[in-house]
Amino acid sequence: MARLYTLKPHPGAQRPGRDYAAELNPQQHAAVTAPPGPALVIAGAGSGKTRTLIYRVAYLLENGIAADEILLVTFTNKAAREMLDRVSSLLPNDTAGIWGGTFHSIGNRLLRRHAVAAGFQNGFSIMDREDQQDMLDAVVAAAGIDPKEARFPKGEVLADLFSFAINTGRPVGKVLEAKYDYFLPLLEKIEDVRARYEARKKSANSLDFDDLLEKPLRLLQNDASVAELYRRKFQYILVDEYQDTNKLQADFIDSLAAHHKNVMVVGDDAQSIYSWRGANFKNILDFPRRYPQAQVYKIETNYRSVPEVLAVANAAISPNIHQFRKELQPHRAASELKPGLVPLPDSNQQAQFVAQRILELRDEGCDLDEIAVLYRAHYHSMELQMELTRHGIPFQITSGLRFFEQTHVKDAAAFLKFAVNPRDEVALKRVARLLPGIGARTAEQMWSQVSGAGDAPVESFEKFLAPVRVGAKSQKAWRQLIHTFEEIAPGGKPNPPAEMLAVVLEAVYDDYLRTKFPNYEARREDLRTLTDYARQYEDAHLFLDQLALVSGLETETELGGAEAETEMTTLSSVHQAKGLEWKVVFVIWMADGMFPSARSLESEDAIEEERRLFYVAVTRAKDELYLTYPILRFGAGYGDMLQRPSRFLADIPKELLEEWQISGYRY
């Protein structure tokens, strides 16, 4: 094998040390070596999109661009990390200076540096969706809205509404019209709630997920010196999965690239699956219009899948009207297997089939890590989970309740959040509600007694919380709680997160856990894991950011530690499977009303998005693909239902699939 040897370029010299032409196909090569200026890379599924981005970064570095002049925005933090690792293995250059991560994490990073300029204080908290809902409910109560007088939307709905409005750049009234027209008469009150919510976030020094996108953008728009700083810093901007960006995200990138326009966006309109949270794949379709000088590169050779799988994928997506027409070209040789179409009598037998087939594959030498079962919605995996457990097949679930969203994890984290940011009302109220005799109402009252304290830094929780008066029943626990805060953040200065967690568990939370939950053991184990995980962080801020911003999929490996060594089959929602690949993929519940989901059937646009989702699912498979559906669905309450096969199956020519006839044991 040839020895790799890289010639170090003179600064600014155009002398690449790698043989890019030899390591990339011509389409990839063109994109990787694109001249400065706007570039749109349309990359089909499995076409080496990631590889292209990695080589692009390497190419920039080799051509004298400094690492800290590069911004790489990806869909997950994990993807960013992987890419940067792979760049490092290509080059001797230090890549640590590259800013890489999700839009939210980049936004957060920016705001941490310029919190005050953005209208917040240093050390702000990040509220996840649940925190956001808690605060909204509190705001509604404080606004004096009588829930009996008119049916007022709950925090959950409000969060969804406000979030969609901000992410799409539309006024609340318009979003109400489109999504919640029955609340239109309440528009005025809803807007009042929104204004109060904004004010409350400020005084709580707390930002929600949307703020992490919006505030950085406003910062760039309103603060010329900050804008100048970052426009000059990020000389080259690369955006992965551009088809899933929303208005805020696209504007953010446009703003950063305003001067030099060195922005390369990579994506596949056929894989846009996040419109429900404001993503707009018109961003990618219209890119050439927004950047008239943009060069367009198309990468269409698929390296991932056998031709048989690709044929199904191409057929699946073809009915969509709104797309860049493209046909994935297979690179791999034909397989002797056609993707399977597997109708089953009911969902139990569907689960049984998948489990049995997984066992066979394992016997044939297929690694369990190379197998995934994908589905439209979490609950589709229920029977399968039981069936796999019964057969002793280890699996990991990358969807469903995420680790950090579980009640006990959030409770424990709330202690730290308040210790770090004593204005975090959501965190303190959450902690207070754990005490006997304190519910939402009392917690709110308690907070109102603290919040008068203003912005002064907290020197002692003892003093800070002294004005709060609680009932006799809660007195003792409250004293102890104050003491705990004092212990984990002496003099208002938080200890390292792992130490704080250990104290919280020992002092209060373990006892609470025991009395409150039947599965106390498992939850305590989770918190131990969390504490271990926290050890790698000195600074509680960084730890809490991680908790808030890292998705379940990414933590899986981080938290897993030694256990991650075991081979496991993956169960995942299609959404979370995006960007991943497996040798063998099962897509289950291919029935109308399940996939596509029943809710999508009302609008053609929604069905198109479901179809893209199906396309994403199919294109995850490298070698083998099974599309299964149960004919009978056990009804919940209202009887069993016969199901029709998914309408998406009808779009696939019969000859592309092999139908399996299943016989045998019935439950």
Place this chain on the structure above:
DNA sequence: TACGTGGCGCTTTTT
């Protein structure tokens, strides 16, 4: 005002 109990309605996707 906290908290337990019984009825009702029904299942998306996530930073």
Place this chain on the structure above:
DNA sequence: GCGCCACGTA
């Protein structure tokens, strides 16, 4: 089969 919500009681 389940979780959520509303209601009634301590």
